[in-house]
Amino acid sequence: MMGRLARLSFNGRRAAGSALIICGALLLVVSLASIARGAIARDAARARWAEIEARRSVAGARSSTPGARWSDARGTPIARVIVPRLGLDEVVVEGVGEDELRAGPGHMIGSALPGDSGTSVISAHRDRHFHALRGVAVGDTVVTESERGTVTWTVSRIRVVRADDSALDARAAPTLMLTTCWPIRYVGPAPDRLIVEARPVTN
Amino acid sequence: MNSLGRAALAAMLIVGAGTARAQITTVVAPPPKKTEPAQQAAAQQREQAAQDSVARVTMTGMKEWVDSASGALAIRPDTVPTTADTALSTPRAATSASPQSDSSATARRSEPAPEFRSGTRAPDTATAVPAIGLAGVALLLMGVALTRRERARVRVRR
Numbered sequence: 219m220m221g222r223l224a225r226l227s228f229n230g231r232r233a234a235g236s237a238l239i240i241c242g243a244l245l246l247v248v249s250l251a252s253i254a255r256g257a258i259a260r261d262a263a264r265a266r267w268a269e270i271e272a273r274r275s276v277a278g279a280r281s282s283t284p285g286a287r288w289s290d291a292r293g294t295p296i297a298r299v300i301v302p303r304l305g306l307d308e309v310v311v312e313g314v315g316e317d318e319l320r321a322g323p324g325h326m327i328g329s330a331l332p333g334d335s336g337t338s339v340i341s342a343h344r345d346r347h348f349h350a351l352r353g354v355a356v357g358d359t360v361v362t363e364s365e366r367g368t369v370t371w372t373v374s375r376i377r378v379v380r381a382d383d384s385a386l387d388a389r390a391a392p393t394l395m396l397t398t399c400w401p402i403r404y405v406g407p408a409p410d411r412l413i414v415e416a417r418p419v420t421n
Numbered sequence: 422m423n424s425l426g427r428a429a430l431a432a433m434l435i436v437g438a439g440t441a442r443a444q445i446t447t448v449v450a451p452p453p454k455k456t457e458p459a460q461q462a463a464a465q466q467r468e469q470a471a472q473d474s475v476a477r478v479t480m481t482g483m484k485e486w487v488d489s490a491s492g493a494l495a496i497r498p499d500t501v502p503t504t505a506d507t508a509l510s511t512p513r514a515a516t517s518a519s520p521q522s523d524s525s526a527t528a529r530r531s532e533p534a535p536e537f538r539s540g541t542r543a544p545d546t547a548t549a550v551p552a553i554g555l556a557g558v559a560l561l562l563m564g565v566a567l568t569r570r571e572r573a574r575v576r577v578r579r
Contacts, residue, residue, distance in 0.1 A: 238564030245557030329537035
């Protein structure tokens with residue numbers, strides 16, 4: 219009787235161990251698949267950006283029209299954001315939906331393009347494209363490339379707000395806002411948002 | 422056909438009328454009547470006049486549609502424009518809701534994302550991927566530890 223109970227207990231623990239291994243492996247696969255999809259989407263966005271830039275340079279050489287208009291469909295690369303000190307160099311896609319943020323930082327629809335007058339909002343995941351923003355400081359240089367040309371910005375303000383705060387305001391002057399979740403070095407829910415504001419460098 | 426057969430046929434018709442309604446209500450078109458050449462010419466004229474009026478109505482509707490759509494729709498070709506089509510330039514806010522012509526794989530529609538207005542919240546950039554991965558690693562390690570422990574116990578007993 220005792221031997222049978224011990225055997226049953228052994229089998230139960232063994233089955234539990236196997237179940238844990240299977241569940242863990244499944245969760246890992248899901249996580250890795252999401253990361254792989256993001257990497258593929260990011261590569262696709264970069265390739266598309268290179269193609270757009272090439273076409274734009276050809277068009278610029280052919281005509282005297284300053285700049286060429288690009289498509290602004292969701293998921294289409296529309297800009298590039300670089301923070302040299304942090305080694306951040308990402309292609310920005312249009313839209314901030316789940317699919318767009320998987321491919322790269324997203325430009326909030328309705329906000330200005332970097333270089334236009336008004337507020338331009340670019341958002342990305344804290345654990346992927348904007349992970350480098352954990353080290354951002356006031357005075358850092360940010361460079362954006364878009365159909366409006368290349369603009370150099372200086373970080374003027376860094377703030378952390380609650381996720382449900384109405385923190386993004388439309389301004390008349392050119393303003394760049396980079397947003398991501400806060401805290402950056404944390405796995406779990408993100409109750410706050412990091413907002414990095416930058417103003418164009420005027421020569 | 423004897424009376425029994427006729428009765429059976431009548432019963433089948435009555436009972437089957439409900440289910441075979443389509444068969445019973447089938448309309449057989451009458452054969453086309455031969456018309457005189459003068460009548461044919463008059464019919465053609467009437468048809469021509471009807472087509473002309475339809476065309477006028479359609480063109481009027483098209484004009485209204487174009488007039489109304491010119492303010493709402495945007496033409497943002499994915500191709501590089503020439504100097505001549507700079508007049509087609511429209512504000513970005515108006516183009517954001519326009520139909521998309523981009524056929525690239527990256528231009529996918531997703532769930533409605535927030536659009537920028539003054540006082541907008543920062544987009545939800547939180548993702549559960551790291552937490553899912555961490556949970557997976559934790560479960561995997563727990564499972565491996567449990568299995569090894571049981572094997573060690575069995576070896577000690579033996």
